[in-house]
Amino acid sequence: MPLQRISSRAVAAVPATALLLCLAVTPAQATGKAEARSVSQQAGAGSWGAVATTNTAAPYGTGPLALQFTGLLLVLPSPKFFNVANTGTLTLTGATYTATTTQPAAVVEACSTSWNESNNTCPSGTITQIVQTGTGPSASTFVPVNAGAAIRLRARITSLLSLGIAATVTIGVSVDRGQVRTATTTSS
Numbered sequence: 001m002p003l004q005r006i007s008s009r010a011v012a013a014v015p016a017t018a019l020l021l022c023l024a025v026t027p028a029q030a031t032g033k034a035e036a037r038s039v040s041q042q043a044g045a046g047s048w049g050a051v052a053t054t055n056t057a058a059p060y061g062t063g064p065l066a067l068q069f070t071g072l073l074l075v076l077p078s079p080k081f082f083n084v085a086n087t088g089t090l091t092l093t094g095a096t097y098t099a100t101t102t103q104p105a106a107v108v109e110a111c112s113t114s115w116n117e118s119n120n121t122c123p124s125g126t127i128t129q130i131v132q133t134g135t136g137p138s139a140s141t142f143v144p145v146n147a148g149a150a151i152r153l154r155a156r157i158t159s160l161l162s163l164g165i166a167a168t169v170t171i172g173v174s175v176d177r178g179q180v181r182t183a184t185t186t187s188s
Contacts, residue, residue, distance in 0.1 A: 048088035048180045050095050050143060052171040058148070060085045064098075064172040069106075071161025079156035081117050084173055086144040094179035095143045097131040103167030104159035107132045110142040115152055133169070139179075 052065035060083075069077040086092055099108050113125030130153065131138040144151045155169050 046088065046090040046180075048090045048092060048175045048177070049086075050084055050092065050173045050175050051087050052082055052084050052153075052173050054082050055085075056083065056150075058085070058087075060087060060150075064170045067155050067169045067171070069103075069157050069161065069167045069169065071103075071163050071165040071167070073163050074160065076159075077157050077161060077167075079120055079154045080169075081115060081152055081154050082171070083150040084144055084153055085150040086147050088175070088180075089147050091145055091147070091181035092143045092175060092179060093145075093181055094139055094141050094175075096137045096139050096174045096176070096179070098137045098172040098174075099131045099133045099155070099169060101133045101157075101167055101169045103161055103165065104157060105133050106155060106157050106167070106169045108171055109154045109156070110140075110151070111154070115154060117152075120154075131171075137174075143175075143179075 051060050051062060053060040054065065055061060065082060067080045067082065069080070071077065084095070097108060099106060108130045110128045110130055111122035111125050112128065113122060115121070116123050128142065130140045130142055142151065142153070155171060157167060157169070161167055
């Protein structure tokens with residue numbers, strides 16, 4: 001049988017092919033080597049809080065908000081609009097409101113759409129009373145949901161003041177752990 005000459009390329013290709021076949025992993029082998037691992041992730045800290053304020057942007061301040069109303073002859077004083085801001089880092093589901101006054105009764109109200117402050121109306125919406133003076137704290141879901149957000153509320157005197165007499169309505173807002181959105185677990 002005559003000998004044929006084999007090219008040097010073919011000679012080099014044979015060991016390379018054999019090496020690749022030895023190193024190749026079949027899908028079945030790859031599946032056998034895969035493993036699931038659980039990694040624990042530490043939960044981050046968060047804070048919650050809300051404050052009544054006349055500021056439209058942070059810093060909002062702390063503590064209760066005091067609004068001044070002055071009595072007019074036979075006319076109720078104009079309402080005052082203010083913000084309630086979410087000062088925490090977590091999403092809120094509710095807040096507890098308090099209102100006190102030095103003179104007759106007052107209420108704090110929310111608009112389901114947005115206030116038309118120049119006309120003192122809640123166009124295409126519903127006005128909801130959040131808290132009234134003399135009734136104690138009142139829990140409400142009218143809150144700035146997201147961290148850093150604010151909602152607009154209205155405070156108004158509900159009975160006549162004597163001419164020239166001033167009334168102060170003090171509004172407080174507090175949030176407890178039960179009024180914060182519960183944490184959710186997500187996989188990554």
